[in-house]
Amino acid sequence: MREETRRDIIDAAFDCFATNGYHDTSIADIATRLGIGHGTFYRYFQNKRDIIDHVVDDLFGRVLEALATDNAPAAAETLDDYRAQVGRIADGLTGILYSDPRIPRFLFTGTVGVDAELNKRMFSVLDSANALTAGYLEHGIERGYLRADLDVDHTAQAVMGMLLAGVIACARDAGDRGSADDSGPPEQQRELSIAIQRLMFDGIAR
Amino acid sequence: MREETRRDIIDAAFDCFATNGYHDTSIADIATRLGIGHGTFYRYFQNKRDIIDHVVDDLFGRVLEALATDNAPAAAETLDDYRAQVGRIADGLTGILYSDPRIPRFLFTGTVGVDAELNKRMFSVLDSANALTAGYLEHGIERGYLRADLDVDHTAQAVMGMLLAGVIACARDAGDRGSADDSGPPEQQRELSIAIQRLMFDGIAR
Amino acid sequence: MREETRRDIIDAAFDCFATNGYHDTSIADIATRLGIGHGTFYRYFQNKRDIIDHVVDDLFGRVLEALATDNAPAAAETLDDYRAQVGRIADGLTGILYSDPRIPRFLFTGTVGVDAELNKRMFSVLDSANALTAGYLEHGIERGYLRADLDVDHTAQAVMGMLLAGVIACARDAGDRGSADDSGPPEQQRELSIAIQRLMFDGIAR
Amino acid sequence: MREETRRDIIDAAFDCFATNGYHDTSIADIATRLGIGHGTFYRYFQNKRDIIDHVVDDLFGRVLEALATDNAPAAAETLDDYRAQVGRIADGLTGILYSDPRIPRFLFTGTVGVDAELNKRMFSVLDSANALTAGYLEHGIERGYLRADLDVDHTAQAVMGMLLAGVIACARDAGDRGSADDSGPPEQQRELSIAIQRLMFDGIAR
DNA sequence: CATGAATGAGCCTTCATTCAT
DNA sequence: TATGAATGAAGGCTCATTCAT
Known part of the structure; x- marks a missing residue:
């Protein structure tokens, strides 16, 4: 039960799921990619359903x-601070999504449509993200640099939706670019990031 | 080849896919739900992969x-017009999503993770929606009620993301409420709709 | 129950079986080739197994x-008579096999490997042919122009084998030539016919 | 992947095909006869079509x-030599066909009517046999003990036809005798063998 | 009489999982 | 501990046959 093998299996599974999706990936695929016997898989994980949880984890x-690395968790005290913070988070996410194109792909083909259970879990993750965002907004209201009548929960939901649009765009691009790691400059992603920020802070009206 | 049977099969398939997902739905499931022999299915559709396209269609x-019914296709000439138009579209979508909770669920479990082909198709639909939205924004710029320096394409993408957040929320709610048609008042959805509009037109800053 | 329809079905079945073989021909194929509903088939024949018997008949x-047309059934009285008779029979068979290339093909793909029952029947037909040939030989011995110590039964079997070689060659050629009726000159067939006759009457030794 | 299992499957398939024919044999039949799970079959062979090739091989x-064992490959130098050689080959074939009655049956029900592909292959085998026979005849002409004006190719075809008659007779007998290995004395076969040889070397005329 | 919609038995094939080595 | 041979549940799909219209 070498811990390293466990990691390798998770990585291989991640790779397979991202490339072919959960349902089109067999245990044999994962084992073969790793060069281990497929019986070995079951020494480290209960079953096929089990591994996906660990990959997601x-x-x-x-x-x-x-x-966390890229972002000071410190709360913003001014609108400019917050604006910058949002920019950093957006850039951080962009960086992550583009550092490994398999990530957005996996979120699609390896996560959605697998299971009611997993759906629930993903929804719950989204909840957490929403709550986190809502917290930031709440903080902004308290500090006085955000509108006092802001519906923090639903606004957070909307903001997260814009981020999701980014993830989806990445997933599509990753699909187009194949699975290779050739990082085309994330120009599109950066522009989306800017558009989101302007939408949030400047609105769209003249 | 009664056209009615064809419709029934599409409906039953839609129902099954929305409830259990594409991969956990067998042809026999669809046929059984309809009370027909499973051989009959193949008189109306080529194979399992075939029906999903028709369900999506x-x-x-x-x-x-x-x-289209709810929305005058007329272009908005003022910001208030546009605001109202966005409100109508949002309400329209809300109404559709809540009229049949299987719709958002199907978009998830019956559409994602099926196939590279279908993924491509869904992306392409998203593209169209983005382009449509971008067109509205473009029009707004020309008419002068939207910021001239708006990045229409990426802003459209962001706006669509917010709508997606609504779809996702619906899908989750639908899951919680089961597959029955008990229409809990779409209070949440309405509030999200408002939050999105305020975000677009008023921004979040004080 | 028009007799003509019955004939048409037999013809269409013959065609399908010759082209695609018994097992790769569906009732729908036969009906479609004829432009009739495939339910109609069952008004004329019991089932799929039934039709093959009628096609063979x-x-x-x-x-x-x-x-019978080409051949005087009259018995040969001299060796030369017999030689000529054998020649006529051989030419007759050649003509038949080449008049419709589907015949040898059908004997293969539509007759062999269908059924123990049909095998038995084909064997029985072969028996009759053997017996007929043996009768000719017997007659020749009685008339004195054939060797008295001839094993008529097995010799007849051997002679029939040579004819079978011709049928097989035809079947292969027919396959090569496609199903069209382009009658390549049956040169090969004529030469085989001659070789058979010389083998019978002249032997192979110098 | 025990090589023995592979052999066993080939044997079982041979048995089933010989008894019931290709189309009336299911993978489950083969597996059941062997006492293995039918999934195991697919560990050793691609699919049902795959195995027939290996059985034929x-x-x-x-x-x-x-x-080869029974036959000196040495070329005959005199007519008597050749006569003896033909006798040995005929006896050899007879022995083989009767050593396992499933062989002629398989050649029928397991080989014909399966596939255009397999038909082609069998024709090609027949070609080789014809060519081999023609070679012997050619050699006889060169050595001077066979008629110089012999049409070697078509004569070879005719000779092969006589052997086929033997195969067919065997197949029928095997069917009558059931699939058991009770070797009724191949009296019939021997007599056919003799009749063929006399036909070749002595002709039928007095 | 003709039709073709409906049916389900039956078969091929995949693959997650087990377990003896 | 690692392996991979074996297994059989499960499901997609075909097509001969029936029968209401």
């Missing part, structure tokens, strides 16, 4: 870590 | 029709 | 008729 | 080996 862990 | 047809 | 009827 | 291998 692992992915979220990596994403959160990456976000 | 049908769904999009219904959605577009519903949207 | 029909085919043998046609072959025997053709042979 | 195996059968031809065995036949050729048996023929």
Whole structure:
């Protein structure tokens, strides 16, 4: 039960799921990619359904870590601070999504449509993200640099939706670019990021 | 080849896919739900992969029709016009999504993770929606009621993302409420709709 | 129950079986080729197994008729008579096989490997042919122009084998030539015919 | 992937095909006869179509080996030599066909009517046999003990036809005798063999 | 009489999972 | 501990046959 093998299996599974989706990936695929016997898989994971949870765990862990690294968790005290903070988070996410194109692809083909259970979990993650965002907004209201009548919960939901649009765009681009790691400059992503920020802070009206 | 049977199969398939997802729905499931022999299915559709396309066709047809009904295609000439128009579209979508909770669920479990082909198709639909939205924004700039320096394409993408957030929320709610047609008042959805509009037109800053 | 329809079905079945074989021909194929509903088939024949018997009946009827036409059934009284008779029979068979390339093909793909029952029947037809040939030989011995110590039964079997070689060659050629009726000159067939006769009457030794 | 299992499957398939024919044999039949799960079949062979090729390979291998054992490949130098050689080959074939009655049955029900592809292959085998026979005849002409004006190709075809008659007779007898290995004395076969030889070397005329 | 919609038995094939080595 | 041979549940799909219209 070498811990390294466990990691390798998670990585291989992540790769397979991102490339072919959960349902079109067989245990044999994962084992073959790793060069191990497919019986070995079952020494590390209960069953096929089991691994996806661990892949998701692992992915979220990596994403959160990456976000935490780039982002001071310090709360913004002014609108400009917040604006900058949002920019940093957006850039951070962009960086993560583009550092490994398999991430957005996996979120699609490896996460959605697998299971009612997993759906629930993903919804719950989204809830957390919403709550986090709502917290930021709440903080902004308290500090006085955001509109007092802001519906924080639903506004947070809307903001997260814009981020999702980014993830989806990445997933599509990743699909177009194939699975290779050739990082085309994330120009599109950056522009979307800017558009989101302007929408939030400047509105669209003249 | 009664056209009615064809419709029934599409409906039953829609129902099954929305409830259990594409991969956990067998042809026998669809046939059983309809009370027909499973061989009959193959008199109307080529194979399992074939029906999903028709279900998607049908769904999009219904959605577009519903949207068209509620919405004057007339272009907005003032910001208030546009604001109202956005409100109508949002309400329209809300109404559709809540009229049949299977719709958002199907978009998830019956559409994502099926196929590279279908993914491509869904992306392409998203593209169209983006382009449509961008067109509205473009028009607004020309008419002078929207910021001239708006990045229409990416802003459209962001706006569509917010709508997606609504779809996702619906899908989750539908899951919680089961597949029955008990229309809990779409209070949440209405509030999200308002939050999106305020975000677009008023921004979040004080 | 028009008799003509019955004939048409037999013809269409013959065509399908010759082209695609018994197992790769569906009732729908036969009906479609004829432009009738495939339910109609069952008004004329019990089931799929039933039709093959009628096709075989029909085919043998046609072959025997053709042979009878070309051949005086009169018994040969001299070796030269017999030689000529054998030649006529051989030419007759050649003509039949080449008049419709589907015949040898059908004997293969529509007759062998269908059924234990049909195998038995074909064997029985072969028996009759053997017996007929043996009768000719017997007659020749009685008349004194054939060797008295001839094993008529097995010699007849051997002679029939040579004819079978011709049928097989035809079947292969027919396959090569496609199903069209382009009668390449049956040069090969004529030469085989001659070789058989020389083998019978002159032997191979110098 | 025990090689023995592979052999067992080939044998079982051979048995089933010989008894019931290709189309009336299911993978489950083969597996059941062997007492293995039917999934196991697919660990050793691609699909149902795949196995028939291997069965044919195996059968031809065995036949050729048996023929080679009994037969000096040395060329005949005199007519008597050749006569003896033909006798040995005929006896060899007889022995093979009767050593396992499933062989002639398989050649019928397991080989004909399966596939255009397999038909082609069988024709090609027949070609080789014809060519081999023609070679012997050619050699006889060169050595001077066969008629110089012999049409070697078509004569070879005719000779092969007589052998086929033997195969067919065997197949029928095997069917009558059931699939058991009770070797009724191949009296019939021997007599056919003699009749063929006399036909070739002595002709039928007095 | 003709039709073709409906049916379900039956078969091929995949693949997650187990377990003896 | 690692392996991969074996397994059989499960599901997609075909097509001969029936029968209401």
